[in-house]
Amino acid sequence: MLLIAFAWAFPSSGARSSDAAGARIPIENDVIVAGARLHVRLDPASLELPPDEIIEWVRRSAKIVVGYYGRFPVPSAELRITTVDGHGVRHGQAFVAPEPGIRLTVGREVTRSELFADWVLVHEMTHLALPEVGEAHAWLAEGLATYVEGIARVQAGNLDARELWQEDVEAMPKGMPAAGDQGLDHTHTWGRTYWGGAVFCLAADVAIHERSGNRRGLQDALRAVLGDSGGMGSRWAIERVFETGDAATGTSVLVESYRAMRDTPSAPSLASLWDRLGIRIHDGAVQLETGTPQAAIRDAIVAPRRP
Ligand SMILES: [Zn+2]
Structure with missing residues (x-):
């Protein structure tokens, strides 16, 4: 059975942004999937979707990779998500230094169904499972x-x-x-x-x-x-x-x-x-x-x- 949970983190300074209505939007979250800790850092520029949808996408993608490998590839990873104009998940890159992580670029108008059908994050998480071979x-x-x-x-x-x-x-x-x-x-x-x-x-x-x-x-x-x-x-x-x-x-x-x-x-x-x-x-x-x-x-x- 997979152990899945996530928790918002509320850093003490400067790590939250505000939407038009003045509500504070948390932008740093830990997603725990099968014992692995994924620290999500979301660009404060606003997405049309609520941040919970981004967290759900990260969690779903991690579960898919856990299903294939029997575990998440690394004990912890940093996910840095920046936003650009437009739709969809635009770009991803896995890296290992100084810690394992993934950089992602997401369109600010990304929809829930685009996130559901996304392959980019699963692709990048899969990279974390292979040693570097040159x-x-x-x-x-x-x-x-x-x-x-x-x-x-x-x-x-x-x-x-x-x-x-x-x-x-x-x-x-x-x-x-x-x-x-x-x-x-x-x-x-x-x-x-x-x-x-x-x-x-x-x-x-x-x-x-x-x-x-x-x-x-x-x-x-x-x-x-x-x-x-x-x-x-x-x-x-x-x-x-x-x-x-x-x-x-x-x-x-x-x-x-x-x-x-x-x-x-x-x-x-x-x-x-x-x-x-x-x-x-x-x-x-x-x-x-x-x-x-x-x-x-x-x-x-x-x-x-x-x-
Ligand atoms: Zn690749």
């Missing part, structure tokens, strides 16, 4: 955050599975090697970093499920990496990430996949992956098979896990 391997950090965000949201009931697979079918071709590609470690384009990394993760997830009789997945590997490393505050060689993950699943999928994709433009066939997941595509729209071994693997990937 700039050359940014594809792993970004690929994992891109891949895990959607899976974790489906597991938590925050995103419909069909929508997830539809988005993956549409976006993953952006991760395929283009002419001149030299492998994931040497091709630092946007497409290869975010979606090439995500394709690596999806292919590894499917292969782990297939080789383990559908009992293990990438999620088990990532939980083990977080458990051994403590997440983004530590620095690991990328090989250690894959060796630790493989040990947790009783396979060699991650080490083998890395060897195959790091220095050469090789990539898994997306058509084959959709096939192995029981995903059919008609006129660009995904249809999900049911009752087949492939559907069982697809369902297991997005099924909620025990802590």
Whole structure:
């Protein structure tokens, strides 16, 4: 069971702002999720939504990540939220120095439904679960955050599975090697970093499920990496990430996949992956098979896990 609570903090000076009616709006809050303390610092410039909605968004996003990893990645983190004109959650960045944290930029007209459908904060929180592996391997950090965000949201009931697979079918071709590609470690384009990394993760997830009789997945590997490393505050060689993950699943999928994709433009066939997941595509729209071994693997990937 998750322990969830939040409490407003009322610093003694200068840390509150006023709205037009003169009510004082607290802007610093501690959100406690599964024992982790998230200190939220909200830009005093006014949002149209009440600050409680921001807190609810932080809490929901943290719960989604806790559901995936079995715990929040770090014991405490600072969330600095600044506001700009307009709608939506605009930008996020995870950092570790001096303490783990996330910077976020939110539109002052952001709506409740935009916060509910937001992927940015879950993506950034996911970054906190991987040790630093170095700039050359940014594809792993970004690929994992891109891949895990959607899976974790489906597991938590925050995103419909069909929508997830539809988005993956549409976006993953952006991760395929283009002419001149030299492998994931040497091709630092946007497409290869975010979606090439995500394709690596999806292919590894499917292969782990297939080789383990559908009992293990990438999620088990990532939980083990977080458990051994403590997440983004530590620095690991990328090989250690894959060796630790493989040990947790009783396979060699991650080490083998890395060897195959790091220095050469090789990539898994997306058509084959959709096939192995029981995903059919008609006129660009995904249809999900049911009752087949492939559907069982697809369902297991997005099924909620025990802590
Ligand atoms: Zn990222």
